[in-house]
Amino acid sequence: MWCRKCCCHCRNYNESNDINLSKLEELRTQNPNIILLDVRSPQEYAEGHMQGSICIPSYEIMHRVEKIIPDKNATIVAYCEYGGRSRKTVNILKTMGYKNVYNLVFGGNTPKNIN
Numbered sequence: 001m002w003c004r005k006c007c008c009h010c011r012n013y014n015e016s017n018d019i020n021l022s023k024l025e026e027l028r029t030q031n032p033n034i035i036l037l038d039v040r041s042p043q044e045y046a047e048g049h050m051q052g053s054i055c056i057p058s059y060e061i062m063h064r065v066e067k068i069i070p071d072k073n074a075t076i077v078a079y080c081e082y083g084g085r086s087r088k089t090v091n092i093l094k095t096m097g098y099k100n101v102y103n104l105v106f107g108g109n110t111p112k113n114i115n
Contacts, residue, residue, distance in 0.1 A: 017090050019102045024077060027102075035069060036104075037078045039089045050079065058085040061092050072097045079104035 019027070028034055036053035038045050045055040056064050058080070069076065076098060078086040086103045093101045 017087075017101065017103050018083075018105045019077065020105055023102075024104060027075065027077070031075050033075070035074055035076045037069075037076050037086075037089070039078050039080050039085045044081070053079075058089050061089050062096070065093065065096070065098075069098075073099055075100040075102075077102045077104050079106070082106075 024034075036050050038049050038053045038055045039058040039061065040049075040055070041057050042055060045053075049055065054068065056068060076093065078089045078093070078101065080086040080089075083103060083105050090101045090103045
C-alpha cells in the first residue's frame with residue numbers, strides 16, 4: 001500500500017485523481033490532445049513506453065515541466081511502473097498550478113508500447 005505519510009505531497013493525495021486505461025480512453029475521446037507523461041527514468045523509458053508519451057523523470061519535474069508543458073489547463077496523465085512516482089508527480093503538478101492532472105494506474109507493470 002502507498003505510504004501517505006512520507007511527504008507533504010503524498011499526504012494530500014486524492015485517489016479521485018487515479019484513472020485506469022478505460023478511463024484514459026474515455027478522456028482521449030473527449031480530448032485527443034491529452035499529454036501522456038512518463039515520469040520514469042530515461043533508461044526505463046527507452047526500454048518501452050506508451051506511444052506518444054513524453055519523458056520527464058519525476059526527479060526533474062519541478063525544473064522542466066513548465067518549459068515543456070506551459071499550459072496549466074492542459075490535461076496531463078502521468079504514469080510510472082507501479083504508481084508511486086506518478087502519484088507524487090500529480091501532487092507536485094497540482095501545487096505548481098496545473099489543473100487537469102491524473103495518475104494512470106495499471107495494477108502492475110507498465111504496459112510497453114501501447115497506443
